[in-house]
Amino acid sequence: LTGAITIDPGYKNSGSCTSGITFLDGELGILRYRGYAIEDLADNANFLEVSYLLIFGELPTAAQLQQFETDIRKHSLVNEEMKGIIDGFPKTAHPMGVLAALTSALTAFNPKSVNVENEKELYQAVCKTMGKFLVIATWTYRKSMGYPLNYYDNTKGYVENFMNLMFALPTEPYKLSSVVTEALDKLFILHADHEQNCSTSTVRMVGSSHAGLFASISAGVSALWGPLHGGANQAVLEMLEEIHQNGGDTEKYLAKAKDKNDPFRLMGFGHRVYKNFDPRAKIIKKAANEVLGTLGVDDPILEIAKKLEAAALEDEYFKARNLYPNVDFYSGIIYRALGIPTDMFTVMFAIGRLPGWIAQWKEMRENKEPIGRPRQVYTGSPLREFKKPV
Numbered sequence: 516l517t518g519a520i521t522i523d524p525g526y527k528n529s530g531s532c533t534s535g536i537t538f539l540d541g542e543l544g545i546l547r548y549r550g551y552a553i554e555d556l557a558d559n560a561n562f563l564e565v566s567y568l569l570i571f572g573e574l575p576t577a578a579q580l581q582q583f584e585t586d587i588r589k590h591s592l593v594n595e596e597m598k599g600i601i602d603g604f605p606k607t608a609h610p611m612g613v614l615a616a617l618t619s620a621l622t623a624f625n626p627k628s629v630n631v632e633n634e635k636e637l638y639q640a641v642c643k644t645m646g647k648f649l650v651i652a653t654w655t656y657r658k659s660m661g662y663p664l665n666y667y668d669n670t671k672g673y674v675e676n677f678m679n680l681m682f683a684l685p686t687e688p689y690k691l692s693s694v695v696t697e698a699l700d701k702l703f704i705l706h707a708d709h710e711q712n713c714s715t716s717t718v719r720m721v722g723s724s725h726a727g728l729f730a731s732i733s734a735g736v737s738a739l740w741g742p743l744h745g746g747a748n749q750a751v752l753e754m755l756e757e758i759h760q761n762g763g764d765t766e767k768y769l770a771k772a773k774d775k776n777d778p779f780r781l782m783g784f785g786h787r788v789y790k791n792f793d794p795r796a797k798i799i800k801k802a803a804n805e806v807l808g809t810l811g812v813d814d815p816i817l818e819i820a821k822k823l824e825a826a827a828l829e830d831e832y833f834k835a836r837n838l839y840p841n842v843d844f845y846s847g848i849i850y851r852a853l854g855i856p857t858d859m860f861t862v863m864f865a866i867g868r869l870p871g872w873i874a875q876w877k878e879m880r881e882n883k884e885p886i887g888r889p890r891q892v893y894t895g896s897p898l899r900e901f902k903k904p905v
């Protein structure tokens with residue numbers, strides 16, 4: 516009951532669950548979505564294919580994929596009144612806070628709760644969430660820049676739309692490049708699901724009270740925002756930039772990370788489950804080299820990241836605690852090379868994680884899981900008689 520991963524037969528839903536979606540082996544560094552190795556999917560699939568796989572359990576045929584893309588397009592229009600909500604935020608608001616609010620607000624414009632037994636209704640809710648979430652995620656950036664809000668372009672694919680929604684200006688259409696869309700496909704795939712992590716457990720917990728899909732996803736966005744979780748990718752870049760500004764002195768920051776009197780942690784290192792290596796970090800590190808090389812970006816931050824990683828992997832403190840780079844360590848370097856601003860990095864994580872959240876919420880509801888109600892080990896006062904303090 517204290518967060519152990521074994522399920523206490525005596526108490527249903529002790530905060531753990533059974534799931535057929537994602538398999539992790541923290542010792543061997545294995546990650547599989549519906550039985551497919553993450554390396555296979557990252558090399559051979561696109562993000563919508565993997566989203567379909569996670570949510571519906573099987574890779575889509577060409578016809579199913581085309582229909583999925585079409586249905587997402589159909590539901591990508593966001594009610595114009597949502598603009599009134601985003602206008603209520605200051606330009607300086609963090610995009611994750613705006614995204615959590617806008618996602619929850621979608622319920623106001625789609626009030627009918629989803630009957631999960633009705634396959635058609637559930638499929639429509641999935642397409643609505645995939646389409647509208649992508650649009651409002653980019654609106655958080657456009658709002659911060661004072662740009663007009665863009666709409667989904669039905670002539671473009673899902674990942675192409677993301678870059679277009681983010682960067683296309685009335686005066687300057689966005690020029691898409693296959694390097695960028697392939698890199699984003701890979702990054703979104705690598706973030707798409709990760710078993711019962713903090714934000715996914717939150718989505719399942721909120722959804723277990725039969726709160727709607729948008730409300731549950733909104734709660735997941737808030738949980739992901741934390742710097743110990745998805746917010747780490749922004750914290751990694753800020754850390755690497757600080758090291759760069761301090762002459763690239765990685766040893767100084769390694770010492771800080773080991774100093775128990777210093778709250779500083781090496782962001783992008785360590786993991787609750789992976790105690791050898793995070794398979795996603797390996798793929799992203801390789802992709803960072805490829806993308807920066809192809810785009811001709813010479814970013815000193817990448818060299819600092821590699822220097823820091825090499826030093827940490829040799830360091831007794833880090834080795835003794837099985838601290839290796841995780842998914843967040845290199846991802847921000849690619850986002851930066853693609854022109855994504857640092858405070859949008861965790862929004863990128865949310866866009867990638869969306870199909871996983873949807874899949875997990877759907878599984879929890881289809882399994883008719885009881886309302887989440889973890890128990891506790893009580894450590895407070897024993898019974899005592901009421902006496903007014905003098």
Ligand code: SDX
Binds near residue numbers: 744745773788842
């Ligand atoms: C994600 O769960 C998921 O699957 C999450 C995720 C996903 O896809 O959803 O993979 C995404 O959240 C990745 C993690 C991103 N967070 C960071 O990079 C933040 C920095 N990392 C840490 O704060 C930490 O490693 C955690 C939170 C990721 C994991 O924490 P744990 O497993 O609870 O480890 P711990 O806090 O118990 O630390 C064990 C020891 C401690 O030292 P001792 O008390 O034993 O002396 O390791 C030390 C910690 O101080 N430690 C670190 C460290 N992480 C752990 N020391 C320095 N730098 C670090 N990064």
